[in-house]
Amino acid sequence: MANLKHGIAVAGDHVADAPSNSWVYRLLPRGVWPYAQLARWDRPIGWQLLLWPCWWSAALAPQMLPPSAIHTGLPSLAHLILFLIGAIAMRGAGCTYNDLVDERIDARVARTRSRPLPSGRVTRRQAKLFLIVQALVGLLVLIQFNLFAIILGVASLAVVAIYPFLKRVTDWPQLGLGFAFSWGALMGWACYWGSLAPAALLLYVGAILWTIGYDTIYAHQDKEDDVLVGVRSTARLFGTRTKSALAILYGGALVFFALAFATTADAPGGGPFWPAYAGLGLGAAQMLWQIRTLDIDDPDQCLMLFKSNSLFGWTIFFGLIFSALWALSFPLQG
Numbered sequence: 001m002a003n004l005k006h007g008i009a010v011a012g013d014h015v016a017d018a019p020s021n022s023w024v025y026r027l028l029p030r031g032v033w034p035y036a037q038l039a040r041w042d043r044p045i046g047w048q049l050l051l052w053p054c055w056w057s058a059a060l061a062p063q064m065l066p067p068s069a070i071h072t073g074l075p076s077l078a079h080l081i082l083f084l085i086g087a088i089a090m091r092g093a094g095c096t097y098n099d100l101v102d103e104r105i106d107a108r109v110a111r112t113r114s115r116p117l118p119s120g121r122v123t124r125r126q127a128k129l130f131l132i133v134q135a136l137v138g139l140l141v142l143i144q145f146n147l148f149a150i151i152l153g154v155a156s157l158a159v160v161a162i163y164p165f166l167k168r169v170t171d172w173p174q175l176g177l178g179f180a181f182s183w184g185a186l187m188g189w190a191c192y193w194g195s196l197a198p199a200a201l202l203l204y205v206g207a208i209l210w211t212i213g214y215d216t217i218y219a220h221q222d223k224e225d226d227v228l229v230g231v232r233s234t235a236r237l238f239g240t241r242t243k244s245a246l247a248i249l250y251g252g253a254l255v256f257f258a259l260a261f262a263t264t265a266d267a268p269g270g271g272p273f274w275p276a277y278a279g280l281g282l283g284a285a286q287m288l289w290q291i292r293t294l295d296i297d298d299p300d301q302c303l304m305l306f307k308s309n310s311l312f313g314w315t316i317f318f319g320l321i322f323s324a325l326w327a328l329s330f331p332l333q334g
Helices: 023-027 028-037 043-062 077-101 124-142 148-164 174-182 184-193 198-219 223-229 234-263 274-293 299-309 309-329
Strands: none
Touching: 023 028, 028 077, 028 124, 043 077, 043 174, 043 184, 043 198, 043 309, 077 124, 077 148, 077 184, 124 148, 148 174, 148 184, 174 198, 174 234, 184 198, 198 234, 198 299, 198 309, 223 234, 234 274, 274 299, 274 309, 299 309
């Protein structure tokens, strides 16, 4: 077989819509490659986008309380690590499940027909067993939390199960992805408090709008194939109005994030302070750059802009972290 670039993967083992120079091909045995591709380990942006609402919520929840000898206002490091492991495991499980459901569609789309299932490098039975293993890892993470969070986490599976079928029946499958990928905005809060509050719900709605926006950009890569195979999406729905739609979606996300922060202002801790809102401002600039730069007919650029949303995630997260540090350093001025 002909070598791919960098000599890392060979043509029959490569996936067309994934990088050929991933650590997967450098460090893992070749027999593991198809499973790594099923779980998208070679494409970390997916679990990063799943992780951000978890970390935002985990960082916001402690700021309801004032700093003290036993409370810093900073998120629990253990929770952040557990969310990281859980995001990688459950994103992989979700992708494996999605590939099982979409095997026939993927076989008809140029970008996806080389994936492990449609290409025959993994059987459906093997994929199902791998799905179970990943789900068990997610379960092990989940049971480290309180009972309310465990029940809430299990409830998310209903949304995850429905999502792959939405593209067949509605122009809004990205909304379903938003419900699933934003669930962490509820989980971070629930894991800290053992309950939910308006701030968590507002953060969840904002994350949903953000998800619809970035996944619309992503979906523009496939819109021509989607027409041929009958797959529906907000990319096809919005078409040439995508920039206007993104302005509404991203703008709405920022409003709901700001409301989530403001809702905690009357709490004993005073809620997040100016660094959190500064982070929102920087995030708004990043979103505006996405909208202004977007060319919906350039698949490579769409992928680049989609991936840039991890930078937005970092911006919001560090805004909340610096807010907690500000409250620690200047408790009276906060």
